[in-house]
Structure formats: structure tokens, C-alpha cells
Amino acid sequence: MNQQFPSKHDFTPSRRQFLQLGGAAAMACAASKASSAEEPLSPAKKSVGKTLALGVASYTFRAFDLDKTLTLTKRAGLKNICLKSMHLPLNSKPEELAALAAKVANAGMTLYGAGVIDMSKEAQVTQAFEYGKAAGLRVLVVSPAAAMLPLIEQHVKNYDISVAIHNHGPGDRRFPTPQSVYEKIAPLDHRIGLCIDIGHTVRAGVDLVNAVHKCHDRLLDVHLKDVTEATAKGRCIQLGRGVIDIPGLIRALVDIGYQGIASYEYEVDEKDPLPGLCECVGYTKGVLATL
Numbered sequence: 001m002n003q004q005f006p007s008k009h010d011f012t013p014s015r016r017q018f019l020q021l022g023g024a025a026a027m028a029c030a031a032s033k034a035s036s037a038e039e040p041l042s043p044a045k046k047s048v049g050k051t052l053a054l055g056v057a058s059y060t061f062r063a064f065d066l067d068k069t070l071t072l073t074k075r076a077g078l079k080n081i082c083l084k085s086m087h088l089p090l091n092s093k094p095e096e097l098a099a100l101a102a103k104v105a106n107a108g109m110t111l112y113g114a115g116v117i118d119m120s121k122e123a124q125v126t127q128a129f130e131y132g133k134a135a136g137l138r139v140l141v142v143s144p145a146a147a148m149l150p151l152i153e154q155h156v157k158n159y160d161i162s163v164a165i166h167n168h169g170p171g172d173r174r175f176p177t178p179q180s181v182y183e184k185i186a187p188l189d190h191r192i193g194l195c196i197d198i199g200h201t202v203r204a205g206v207d208l209v210n211a212v213h214k215c216h217d218r219l220l221d222v223h224l225k226d227v228t229e230a231t232a233k234g235r236c237i238q239l240g241r242g243v244i245d246i247p248g249l250i251r252a253l254v255d256i257g258y259q260g261i262a263s264y265e266y267e268v269d270e271k272d273p274l275p276g277l278c279e280c281v282g283y284t285k286g287v288l289a290t291l
Helices: 015-021 024-030 066-075 094-106 122-135 146-159 178-185 198-203 208-214 246-255 274-290
Strands: 054-057 080-083 110-119 139-144 162-166 192-197 219-224 261-264
Touching (some): 054 110, 066 094, 066 274, 110 122, 122 139, 178 192, 192 208
Parallel strands (some): 192 219
């Protein structure tokens, strides 16, 4: 797999070594599922490898309110967050959205985006951009109808808010793969790009590393996860435990000079996602330390 973009190294460290290189703090976080303390764990030593801006898609914490979501995100050692509608309601008034954005900032975190947001109708497109403006968002992660793209482009120019179209894999009649997004947005404003969901991409049978390279100039957001198999039946699992070539993906993101956020969307363990999320963070840092 991914023979077109070979590794820079002949030696590929084991999953155990990736986790060790990720630092003891991330692993301690994963083991703290029953901890009563809400203080953030001590940060791991700074990696000597390449860097990648990491964050979380708040769907990971869909069973919790915003306050708890911010606490858990900080405990995982993450600063950037993309809020789902249960944490940043779409129907909120502008002053309510501003207050929620201020809460995130006061917690020492960066609210960079929101989504995934449905854009099937004109009213939904306009609502989403007003929502993004009120919350001070840089990017809207969306699932649009193709017919809405001209209106979306107009709003992107008027509001100066980027739009990252999310691919949802097998069963998505709109945009199942990164390439299906890329083909539609190629002639549009470059602030309209992709949010590559790596799990759905692999479930659709797509070469993930190749897709990152081919779509690099329009890649605005990434949803990180692993899956149990590269078919429509694949289920979310901790990074490094599934079939996705996570080291290959991270090398590709570093090689293309990716400037966006790579956000974990950990969809399992809804009532207790922190240990699994921390394992994902530790594994990613281990991979980065080897580059």
C-alpha cells in the first residue's frame, strides 16, 4: 500500500516504540479513566521530530456538555477544537455564540471551526455563515448539496470564512471520497477545500496517502481516526490498532506542509472516550518523533 510515496526511512518502528516515543504523559492520561482529579497532566517532553497541529472534533465528547468537553480536551493535551452543534448550537443567537466562543478562549483553547454542518438548502448555507461569523470561526466543516456550491462560494467571499467539505465514505451520495470533493471544487475559490476524514476514506477503498498528495492544495482540515477494516463495515478504533497506515499519513501531511489542524474524531467509548483519545494522541506523537 502507498508504494507511490515510500517512507524516508528503511526502518519502521513498532507500534510499541511509537507509544513510548509519544511520552509517558499521554499514556498516563489513557490510564486515568477513573481519576477524580480534573487537572491537566504534565506535558510530555517536546518531540525532536516534525510538528503537526493537533486538535479534537468535539463529536468525540458528544455525551458531555461544553464545560466537561473543554476539561477533557485539555487533559488529553490538546488545544485546538472544532465544535459540533451539541456544544455550539446552530440556532443560538449571535450574543450566545460569542459567549460560548469566549468560554473556549478563557479556557486557554482555540476554537478554529465547527461542524459537520448540513448545507442542503439555501437557508442552511446562510445560517451557517452567520453562525461562523458570530462565533469567530476560521472554517466551517460541512456536508453540502452540490447545487449549493455557487451560493457557498459567494458567502465564502462575503464572509471570508473557509469551508472544508467532509467526505463520509460508503453510502454518502454527495461526497464519499476526497477526490469526489476535489473534482467539484477545483474551479471555485481556494477557501473552499476539503476535510479529509481518514476513516471514511479508507472505508471507501481509497489510497489515503495518495489522496492527501493529490488534494494537498485544497486540504483545510483532517479528521483523525483508525478503522478495523478497509470496507464499509470498518469501525472506529484507536490509532495504530486498525488498518490505516497512520505513519504514512502523518509523513504525507508533513511532506505537503499541511497548515491546518489534524483533529481526532474518536467515535467509540461514548461515555468514557478519554483513555482511547489519549492513546491516539500518544501514538501520533510517537510517530512524529520518528520523522
